[in-house]
Amino acid sequence: MISSAIYKKIFKDCRENNLGLWQCPGFLFVAMGFINICSMLGAYIIVKEYNIPELVVFTVSVISVLIFSVGSSITNGFQQIANINRIKSEFVSIASHQLKAPLSGMRWATDVLLGEKQECLSSKQIEYLKDIQENTSRMIRLVNDLLDVSKIESGKMDINLQNTDLSDILKTVIKELDSFALAHNTKLEVDIDQNIKLVKTDPIRIKMVMQNFIDNAIKYTGLEKGVIKISLKNKDDEVFFSVKDNGSGIPKKDQKKIFDKFFRSGNIAKKQTIGTGLGLYIAKAAIEGSNGSIGFESKEKSGSTFWFRLPRI
Amino acid sequence: MDNKKKILVIEDEATLQKALNEVLVQEGYEVLSALDGISGLDLILKESPDLVLLDIILPKMDGFDVLKRLKEKGSEVPIIILTNLSDINDIQKALDLGATTYLVKADFHLEDVLKKIKELLSKN
Numbered sequence: 332m333i334s335s336a337i338y339k340k341i342f343k344d345c346r347e348n349n350l351g352l353w354q355c356p357g358f359l360f361v362a363m364g365f366i367n368i369c370s371m372l373g374a375y376i377i378v379k380e381y382n383i384p385e386l387v388v389f390t391v392s393v394i395s396v397l398i399f400s401v402g403s404s405i406t407n408g409f410q411q412i413a414n415i416n417r418i419k420s421e422f423v424s425i426a427s428h429q430l431k432a433p434l435s436g437m438r439w440a441t442d443v444l445l446g447e448k449q450e451c452l453s454s455k456q457i458e459y460l461k462d463i464q465e466n467t468s469r470m471i472r473l474v475n476d477l478l479d480v481s482k483i484e485s486g487k488m489d490i491n492l493q494n495t496d497l498s499d500i501l502k503t504v505i506k507e508l509d510s511f512a513l514a515h516n517t518k519l520e521v522d523i524d525q526n527i528k529l530v531k532t533d534p535i536r537i538k539m540v541m542q543n544f545i546d547n548a549i550k551y552t553g554l555e556k557g558v559i560k561i562s563l564k565n566k567d568d569e570v571f572f573s574v575k576d577n578g579s580g581i582p583k584k585d586q587k588k589i590f591d592k593f594f595r596s597g598n599i600a601k602k603q604t605i606g607t608g609l610g611l612y613i614a615k616a617a618i619e620g621s622n623g624s625i626g627f628e629s630k631e632k633s634g635s636t637f638w639f640r641l642p643r644i
Numbered sequence: 645m646d647n648k649k650k651i652l653v654i655e656d657e658a659t660l661q662k663a664l665n666e667v668l669v670q671e672g673y674e675v676l677s678a679l680d681g682i683s684g685l686d687l688i689l690k691e692s693p694d695l696v697l698l699d700i701i702l703p704k705m706d707g708f709d710v711l712k713r714l715k716e717k718g719s720e721v722p723i724i725i726l727t728n729l730s731d732i733n734d735i736q737k738a739l740d741l742g743a744t745t746y747l748v749k750a751d752f753h754l755e756d757v758l759k760k761i762k763e764l765l766s767k768n
Contacts, residue, residue, distance in 0.1 A: 431728040435749035436659035442754035443663045446670075471750045489732035 517557035528643035552578035573638035654684030681705025711741035
């Protein structure tokens with residue numbers, strides 16, 4: 332039982348990463364420990380039995396070379412894992428770039444069809460064209476998210492810091508999401524301080540973060556009457572933004588992972604199939620890239636509050 | 645209309661070229677098209693359009709080189725960069741080389757592109 336658990340722990344990761352036995356750091360580490368113990372015992376016996384200084388020096392040298400070569404195999408194993416990770420990030424980045432060209436073609440082609448000449452289309456045709464348009468937009472958003480993730484992972488996320496008025500951006504976001512909230516039977520209550528201080532951040536990214544918070548709150552509040560409280564306030568040397576919903580909340584066991592990429596809480600995945608689990612991961616990188624902090628409080632069945640704070644200029 | 649504004653689209657993706665052409669003609673502009681950098685540059689110099697939409701990744705000569713040549717020749721035609729490179733560095737490079745503004749193709753609907761074109765043309 333125990334040995335099978337150890338076996339699993341050592342080998343499972345390497346098998347999943349497609350690493351051979353002699354490239355697998357977990358195995359090599361155990362092997363090195365074993366060699367260490369054996370060589371100490373061996374050296375002890377040799378010294379005790381023969382007591383020839385030259386033989387002792389020779390034995391110790393052989394053991395050192397052995398340990399050195401196992402050590403170098405371990406380093407190689409790690410190197411290989413790091414390489415695989417880099418290649419994966421590059422692949423995602425290249426594939427996403429390549430996907431963008433045909434996706435723009437699809438978007439613009441449907442734009443043309445749904446543009447001026449709508450009168451020659453039947454309502455069914457319009458309906459399906461709108462479906463194509465919406466799905467194209469979803470795909471573009473997903474590709475953009477994947478590109479962002481690969482940039483974050485390779486430490487190359489573009490953050491274009493500018494003096495930014497968050498209240499203007501928030502008003503635009505609310506205008507854009509108003510009908511979406513209405514469709515979900517959800518009320519948006521907005522409280523914005525007068526004279527919100529300027530902050531240094533990337534206006535495009537911060538807009539996405541605000542959209543993401545509010546969009547999540549609307550989507551996951553559920554079909555019962557939702558109320559979402561959005562607030563933007565000056566607080567000491569910071570500007571504080573928060574979105575509070577009265578939805579189902581996040582289970583305790585999921586709370587630690589909420590900012591991980593591709594993570595979706597079990598109770599929302601049941602309600603909503605749309606969503607990639609990338610939004611909050613990107614949001615965290617964007618806020619931290621603007622020297623701010625991000626977080627949330629949540630209680631199951633009574634709702635969640637997501638917030639960020641950014642230092643004012 | 646004699647004073648029809650002339651717009652040149654330099655873009656190698658046929659679908660995008662076609663879609664842009666269609667809406668721009670509908671809006672009453674005269675539209676010229678080029679599918680690569682060299683013929684695009686020729687058309688700018690010969691036809692002196694009022695506005696150029698320029699892709700970055702192009703066959704024969706890329707958008708950056710087209711911008712460089714235009715700068716050397718002292719051309720002042722306003723240029724909108726059409727790109728799918730959303731890398732800040734690439735966009736900044738194009739703006740430094742004299743492009744007026746840029747838009748990321750996948751992120752824009754055609755009506756947003758039209759809005760930007762109208763805005764620029766009314767300025768000049």
